[in-house]
Amino acid sequence: MPDKIFKRHTITSALPYANGPIHIGHLAGVYIPADIYVRYLRSKKEDVIFVCGSDEHGVPITIRAKKEGKTPQEIADTYNALIKKSFEEFGISFDIYARTSNATHYQTASDFFTTLNDKSVFREIESDQYYDEEQKEFLADRYISGTCPKCGHPDAYGDQCENCGSTLSPSELIDPKSMLSGSKPVLKKPNIGICLWMNTNLGCASGF
Numbered sequence: 004m005p006d007k008i009f010k011r012h013t014i015t016s017a018l019p020y021a022n023g024p025i026h027i028g029h030l031a032g033v034y035i036p037a038d039i040y041v042r043y044l045r046s047k048k049e050d051v052i053f054v055c056g057s058d059e060h061g062v063p064i065t066i067r068a069k070k071e072g073k074t075p076q077e078i079a080d081t082y083n084a085l086i087k088k089s090f091e092e093f094g095i096s097f098d099i100y101a102r103t104s105n106a107t108h109y110q111t112a113s114d115f116f117t118t119l120n121d122k123s124v125f126r127e128i129e130s131d132q133y134y135d136e137e138q139k140e141f142l143a144d145r146y147i148s149g150t151c152p153k154c155g156h157p158d159a160y161g162d163q164c165e166n167c168g169s170t171l172s173p174s175e176l177i178d179p180k181s182m183l184s185g186s187k188p189v190l191k192k193p194n195i196g197i198c199l200w201m202n203t204n205l206g207c208a209s210g211f
């Protein structure tokens with residue numbers, strides 16, 4: 004079967020998380036294959052752009068920041084610089100290497116949300132959430148660990164068990180523990196307790 008002809012090509016590859024360095028496994032599995040394909044297209048004089056960037060949002064960054072006594076911004080800045088330099092030194096030929104913290108991404112994400120919200124795609128519900136009484140803070144799903152109710156793995160996260168792959172909610176964990184203090188979290192009503200559900204019930208946009 005002949006290849007489909009594209010007028011132009013946008014190539015991207017998984018955004019590395021800015022909470023640690025990249026290693027040879029990342030390069031071999033993701034970035035080198037994409038780079039080879041991009042170089043092949045360029046050699047054929049195709050119209051191609053190769054785009055990637057650091058993912059600077061999410062719980063793994065805040066967890067590392069707490070462990071190292073730094074701010075999440077300091078962690079993201081440190082590892083973005085390190086990862087960017089590693090890619091340059093390995094010769095990965097991105098046309099653009101950006102960051103998810105760029106203002107344009109905030110604007111785009113906000114536009115998606117407000118457009119969907121204006122169309123009443125979300126349903127507002129209130130729910131209790133685990134609270135760490137020692138740290139005095141509500142816990143995102145990834146800040147809670149416990150025993151998986153499906154396979155008995157002792158270190159499942161509040162959103163997923165990495166042993167059996169089950170998707171979980173924190174209230175399903177047996178013997179939940181706060182990953183911040185190690186204490187047993189209690190269920191409490193958050194001050195701003197709105198959990199937004201897509202009407203399709205795909206999942207909860209948590210982290211309030």
Ligand SMILES: [Zn+2]
Pocket residue numbers: 151152153154155156159164165166167168169
């Ligand atoms: Zn499991």
